[in-house]
Amino acid sequence: MKLIFLGPPGAGKGTIADLAAPALGLPHISTGDLFRAAVKDETPLGLKVKGILASGGLVPDELTIALVEERLAAPDARSGWILDGFPRTIPQAEALERLAPADKAVNFEVADEVVIGRLSTRRVCRACGKIYNVRNMRPKQEGVCDACGGEVYTRDDDKESSIKTRLENYRKQTAPLIDWYGSRGKLLTIGGEGGAEAVFAAFRAALGLNK
Numbered sequence: 365m366k367l368i369f370l371g372p373p374g375a376g377k378g379t380i381a382d383l384a385a386p387a388l389g390l391p392h393i394s395t396g397d398l399f400r401a402a403v404k405d406e407t408p409l410g411l412k413v414k415g416i417l418a419s420g421g422l423v424p425d426e427l428t429i430a431l432v433e434e435r436l437a438a439p440d441a442r443s444g445w446i447l448d449g450f451p452r453t454i455p456q457a458e459a460l461e462r463l464a465p466a467d468k469a470v471n472f473e474v475a476d477e478v479v480i481g482r483l484s485t486r487r488v489c490r491a492c493g494k495i496y497n498v499r500n501m502r503p504k505q506e507g508v509c510d511a512c513g514g515e516v517y518t519r520d521d522d523k524e525s526s527i528k529t530r531l532e533n534y535r536k537q538t539a540p541l542i543d544w545y546g547s548r549g550k551l552l553t554i555g556g557e558g559g560a561e562a563v564f565a566a567f568r569a570a571l572g573l574n575k
């Protein structure tokens with residue numbers, strides 16, 4: 365199964381993908397995680413995108429599409445995947461259509477106020493990308509990832525000025541993909557405002573996975 369996750373920043377795409385990927389036996393491919401890993405490792409790509417990520421801007425399509433193309437060529441991505449954070453523009457969606465068309469686009473609906481509240485309290489593991497929230501999903505030991513022992517930190521782009529830019533970019537560049545997938549009969553919409561378990565249950569129901 366090939367799934368893409370749509371929705372504004374903070375909609376819960378990464379959190380639900382972390383639950384859904386092992387349940388479905390699919391790799392969770394997050395372009396944000398791939399870019400952050402490149403920044404951390406100071407690769408040529410990482411050096412190019414570091415400032416863009418921190419400000420909340422979008423990485424140019426050409427670089428993003430090349431990164432995804434390479435990742436989708438890996439053996440674990442042959443029979444399916446969950447793409448979290450890609451496509452984010454119409455040209456990216458067109459490129460994916462040529463590479464490996466998605467079966468479904470799952471759109472997580474969340475109001476702006478909820479998104480802003482979530483992003484400002486979000487924390488992430490620097491090593492493995494696992495997502496936490498200081499309000500309701502804290503790591504067992506403060507600042508330390510439950511999964512890998514890595515450092516749990518606040519992303520540069522989860523600061524207020526970058527959050528605003530990301531929401532604006534989402535509205536202008538990414539939200540049009542909802543209709544784009546809708547008109548191709550691939551859209552599933554689920555409410556994303558509940559807790560992770562409730563949203564995951566709605567996701568399973570929408571895909572007909574509740575047996």
Ligand code: ADP
Pocket residue numbers: 372373374394395396397399416417420421422423424428448449450451452453456521530
């Ligand atoms: P979010 O919480 O905003 O969904 P992500 O972790 O998915 O965050 O992405 C973080 C950043 O990585 C984005 O703000 C953007 O700079 C870059 N990025 C991720 N995916 C894409 C993409 N498909 N196209 C362009 N830039 C991207």
Ligand code: ZN
Pocket residue numbers: 489490491492493494509510511512513514
């Ligand atoms: Zn970790």
